Amino acid sequence: MVNQKLYIINLSNFYNIIRELQEHIGYEILKFDNKEIFFDKYESKSISTENSILVVHEKEYDFFVKNLNEDQIIKLKTPVNIFTFIENLNVRFIQKKYQDQSNVNVKDFFLDINSRELKKGKSSLKLTERETDMILFLNNSKKPVNVETLEKEIWQHSSELETHTVETHIYRLRKKIKAEFGNDNLIKSNKNGYII
Numbered sequence: 001m002v003n004q005k006l007y008i009i010n011l012s013n014f015y016n017i018i019r020e021l022q023e024h025i026g027y028e029i030l031k032f033d034n035k036e037i038f039f040d041k042y043e044s045k046s047i048s049t050e051n052s053i054l055v056v057h058e059k060e061y062d063f064f065v066k067n068l069n070e071d072q073i074i075k076l077k078t079p080v081n082i083f084t085f086i087e088n089l090n091v092r093f094i095q096k097k098y099q100d101q102s103n104v105n106v107k108d109f110f111l112d113i114n115s116r117e118l119k120k121g122k123s124s125l126k127l128t129e130r131e132t133d134m135i136l137f138l139n140n141s142k143k144p145v146n147v148e149t150l151e152k153e154i155w156q157h158s159s160e161l162e163t164h165t166v167e168t169h170i171y172r173l174r175k176k177i178k179a180e181f182g183n184d185n186l187i188k189s190n191k192n193g194y195i196i
Contacts, residue, residue: 003027015029053074056075123181147193149193
């Protein structure tokens with residue numbers, strides 16, 4: 001299991017309180033004296049925000065949201081009921097774990113299976129259920145997949161489909177991807193079929 005981390009930034013007193021409860025908390029707690037130190041370590045890759053939640057002062061929240069994923073940042077407003085805070089934090093870690101498990105790397109994209117969105121950077125593209133299934137199937141295949149296999153695996157049909165159904169779906173999907181990301185090289189085709 002990946003160790004969950006709580007980064008407390010520019011909140012020394014709050015860190016000291018949380019630190020006293022360390023034996024009752026199932027995640028690692030790290031303190032950063034200011035946002036500059038945190039971002040120096042983050043940019044040099046000596047720390048990662050993967051499987052982490054940040055607690056920041058309410059005055060610095062907007063700065064962090066501009067630079068990191070909002071759903072892993074907690075804005076601390078005082079006074080705080082520490083037990084409610086820890087309970088909410090545990091819920092947040094569970095939500096983050098669920099969300100992380102639903103994200104699949106597809107080349108230089110992320111596919112969010114739950115929301116059926118293809119994401120790259122700040123851009124995202126809503127997909128149909130079939131498009132999501134097609135991308136997942138191709139992504140999991142080590143070799144090109146022919147049209148007949150896609151018909152059988154994605155549409156659960158063999159001969160009932162019109163001959164160009166798969167090609168039409170892939171053509172439309174490539175077009176959508178190019179319109180959103182300026183790139184239609186995600187799904188490639190060759191004489192043996194389609195591959196990611």
